[in-house]
Amino acid sequence: MNPSPLTLPPAAQPLVAALHRELRPRWAALDAAAQAAPSAPPTYRAAALPDDLGHRRVELIVEASDLQALDAALNSDADALVLDFDDTFAPTRANVQMAYGALETAAKSDRPLLARPRALYAVEEGLEFGGPAIAAFCDLGVILAARPGRPIHIYVPKLETVQEAGLWDDALALAEQHLGLERNAIRVCVQIETYAATLHADALLHALHGRAFGLNAGRWDYVFSLTKRAGAVRGAMPPRNDLTMDVDAMRAYAETLVRVCEARGAQAIGGSAAVAPDAQNPQAALDAVRADKLREAAQGFVAAWAGLPQLLDAVRGAFEGEASQPLPAETAQRTHERLLDLPAPRPLPLDMVQDSIGLALAVFEAWYDGRGVVVRNGRIEDTATAELARAQLWQWVGCAAQLEGGGELTADRYLAERRALAPDTTAQAQLLDHLVLAPVCPEYFPRAAQLRKPQEATV
Template sequence: MNSFPLKLKPAAQTLMAELHRQLRTRWEGLSSDTQPAPTTPPDYQAAALPDDLKDRRVELIVEASDLKALDAALNSDADALVLDFDDTFTPTRANVETAYAAVETAAKSDKPILARPRALYAVEEHLDFGGPAIAALCDLGVILAARPEKPMHIYIPKLETVEEAGLWEDALALAETHLGLKQNAIKVCVQIETYAACLHADALLYALHGRAFGLNAGRWDYVFSLTKRVGAQRGAMPPRNDLTMDLDAMRAYAEALVRVCEARGAQAIGGSAAVAPNAQNPQPTLDAVRADKVREAAQGYVAAWAGLPMLLDSVRGAFGNEVSQPLPAETAERTLERLLDLPAPRPLPLNVVQDSIGLALAVFEAWYDGRGVVVRNGRIEDTATAELARAQLWQWVQCEAELEGGDRLTSDRYLSERRALAGDNTAQARLLDHLVLAPVCPEYFPRAAQLLQPQEATV
């Protein structure tokens, strides 16, 4: 840990310390490898929707340390804000300090606030509570201590197992006791953005059902997780641009969430509109965003995220106009079959491989520079899309995917293409090589980046 720990407000520090004291041992023992498939939950209903979210159709996601974006968001007509410490956030010392101060600013707003702390895999290198600080508990301490009389709602990211859901549940219950709140005063929405979570969404919701009011779809994180799961046992996974929501395998994912929500009285919240319209001609992009959200609304989603204020109207306008029809019943076996029914492997265009390398390098370079988001080719790229790009590169190299023209994407060919975009001694190239050339796909890149390049990662 850095010799100068972060300065914290006493209330937040005390809550963090209590959460670490009671939960560290369980956190250290978390392992998805040893978790059996959860049993079918008993009959239950999700928590009631918080009053301040009953009329919301669009939530504006804001990177937690971006003060300019936060100010714009607080003054926008967004129905609610998502203060993000996860996919759009880079945990440099300066960013964490700024973000923790920004929580205090957001807490003073009357606008509905949902905060997304970091996932359970992450550590906070600038704090120590009898060992490496658990980033999720640090973020949670700051978020909840900032406004205990009216706690912000929480998005829970990247769940894999019921054990992880139980740790979040107990952390929130401990926080309620510590802050003198009623049981289940803190409300949550569970993000279903891993393959395991999609299969077991009902059990995860049940583990938190006293406080959980909904499930949220995280499209690119899910495909990243699916890519790791599929591995090299098949030929090349389809490129990102081929994994649209029109693909039945992706529809199966979206519908799996809705079926759980319909059965349990929960809300289904759609994914993020993460595009940057051309300033000279924004309408085609705005129309595409609306069409994507109209599709979600027809499936049973009731709201979604916007990545920029100018997307708010397009997202909002897609929801609330018509009542969707319940989805037809589907067996778990059929859902699983559909989830894995991906397009047959085909030769990859070289420019797709080059674009995936470029995307990952651009996000990694920004990440080391303290920026969690880049705009590239009209898309808002962040940790989630970089994770997908590097996982697909790993999978393609592992199976030596065929390229158009007959060549194969061997490790040597990958290195040749990467070297055309970034030198061997750059931090982003070292990180990408570490992730792509590993025999087993590393879990999450931010932790790998901290361990591989501590100087750049903790500046």
């Protein structure tokens, strides 16, 4: 039996229909691989910061369908809330319906609100608008219609090209026209979480600069993108634990965002603090969060995300000091060199390979079950970290990475290690095998899951 279709809130239905009617052909024609590198933008300034975000230092990210977490967030002392339909969200039919209803509750709050709709790659199979609905347009329409008089601010996720940025800008302009708002009344922060976006962050900000007030760093999404783009032409990519923000290649990523923001009058917003403190001994985790955010503050970031309410004080405190000094200038060529100057390939510890397999399996299992995050080994894991884990496994198998103690990570060795953690019959094992053993790294696992087994999909 097919599940019943989604029901859009009445106020959102005309807007969602208009977005699809006007912009679906452009969405269908998006092709990041065919887009030439953008030229340097002219001199410009980013949009002014919204008044309600003027003093915020920490934003609490909440999975959009988690009603308990939303209630806790609304009653927390977070400076602002981020309602997330992307990395922490499992888009089952029930979750999407619940999230759309929860938006009405959140919109009644006086709290500063931002929302992150799903990325442009995502398809919402619960609705039809000349074909399966475009998830970003569905989410965007519902988010904006929930509070049209005081629009919720938007995080724009996973951009790669100016063409994509232009599509978002036109979708927002169409929404403003539909809702009777002035041009650029809807303000956005652009997430820089792909390799292409990092190279062209200035051009992407310019494409949205009438409404974009900042750039946000998403480190694990970025490393996932870097692995897809650069991994096929080198030896083993470094394991996640080797890619701390003290590594120069990762510092170059963060500094790229900050330099653009400093030059264009925008805000640089740091990444998410995504640890789960031990209830019996939370201080070690809180100290690590504070140290990470102090580093971001020293680089020029002015605020960051927290993944749990108990992390709010640690994040906020790191950004309450004096403003940092501007970063020294750096040529684009030097930045590009630094971004690719990753730690040299080394034999992989088998336990790191096993941990990557286990992480991906755990998130995929939760995702099929309608849960967007899992807490594992004291860390909050979600779509972004699962994407990174499976892409690194794909890259390691593809280059037959050397293992500590001898041997290589061949396809057969990967399968043996995966089978020790999950049988072949499970949905999460089948999805991971499909992603890891593909000749070309699939772009995003949620869409790959839909396309591969639509009869079993829960989305």
